[in-house]
Amino acid sequence: xxxxxxxxxxxxxxxxxxxxxxQEISAWWRPNGLFQLTPRGDGVLRFEGGEGGRLVTAxxxxxxxxxxxxxxxxxxERLAFTWRQATFAADQITQVEVRFExxxxxxxxxxxxxGWDAIPQDHAARHGFxxxxxxxxxxxxxxxxxxxxxxxx
Amino acid sequence: xxxxxxxxxxxxxxxxxxxxxxxxxxxxxPYRRRTIELLGQRPRRAGELAETLKLPAPAMSRHLRAxxxxxxxxxxxxxxxxxxRIYALKDGAMADLKRWLADTERMWSDQLAAFKAHxxxxxx
Numbered sequence: 632x633x634x635x636x637x638x639x640x641x642x643x644x645x646x647x648x649x650x651x652x653x654q655e656i657s658a659w660w661r662p663n664g665l666f667q668l669t670p671r672g673d674g675v676l677r678f679e680g681g682e683g684g685r686l687v688t689a690x691x692x693x694x695x696x697x698x699x700x701x702x703x704x705x706x707x708e709r710l711a712f713t714w715r716q717a718t719f720a721a722d723q724i725t726q727v728e729v730r731f732e733x734x735x736x737x738x739x740x741x742x743x744x745x746g747w748d749a750i751p752q753d754h755a756a757r758h759g760f761x762x763x764x765x766x767x768x769x770x771x772x773x774x775x776x777x778x779x780x781x782x783x784x
Numbered sequence: 785x786x787x788x789x790x791x792x793x794x795x796x797x798x799x800x801x802x803x804x805x806x807x808x809x810x811x812x813x814p815y816r817r818r819t820i821e822l823l824g825q826r827p828r829r830a831g832e833l834a835e836t837l838k839l840p841a842p843a844m845s846r847h848l849r850a851x852x853x854x855x856x857x858x859x860x861x862x863x864x865x866x867x868x869r870i871y872a873l874k875d876g877a878m879a880d881l882k883r884w885l886a887d888t889e890r891m892w893s894d895q896l897a898a899f900k901a902h903x904x905x906x907x908x
Binding site: 635637638639641642643647648651652655658659660661740742744746 | 811881884885888889892893894895896897898899900901902903904
C-alpha cells in the first residue's frame, strides 16, 4: 500500500557498490535522516552479521540503537532489512530493500522502502512458513500495542 | 521489545505523534489495510466490506470500530435510511501516511546521493 522507490546510477561495479554500501555506511551516511536520535546526528551506523544479523548505530552516549534486522544479504545483488522509525512513539517496523543491477560497468542502485503492508506475518500465515523468532516478537508486539490502544480512552 | 519508546522528534507536537501512532496501529492489521484501500475507492456499507474481505460481521465491526477510533474512517447513513451504515475515509486521514512517504523519499534521495558521492570519489 505504501512504497518509496529511489534509484540512481553509480560509477562502480555491483560488487563494489554492495561492498561500499554495507561496509562503509558509517562513512557515507548523512547525519540528517529521519532518526534525529541525537542533536549531533544519527550515530555511527554499521551492518553486522549478514543475513539474520542487524543494522545498528552506535550513539555518542555509548548506547547502541538497533535500526533493523537484515533479512536478505546477497552480495552484488540485493540487501534487505527492516527499519524501525525511531521518531514515532510506537515501534513501527518497515522494510527496506536495496537492489544492485549492472548497467555496463556501472550499477543502478534502487532503494525500495515499504510500509507496514509488508509485515511478514501476513505472508507467512498465507504460505505456511513457520514464523521466525523475530516475526513472532513482532506479531506479539502489534497485538500488545493494539490491546493497549483498545483499552485507552 | 515490549517497552514503549519515547518519541524522538522534539519538534512534532504531542498530538501529531499520537495520531501517527494511531494511524500505524490501525494499519497494522491486513484486514484494516484492505478496508482502507477499498474505502479509498469509494464509501461502502459494512456488509459489502465484510463480504469482500470474507469476514464474519462481528469481526468486521471490530475492525471498523478500530478504524473509527483511529480517526481514519467515519460512519454516516443516507438521508433516506438511518439504519444503513456507510463507511468512508475521513478527509486528511491519510495525511500522516503521505507525510511519511514524502519524508522517507527525501531521506533516501539524500542518502543515495551521499552514497554515490562517496563510492565515486575513491580511487580505483
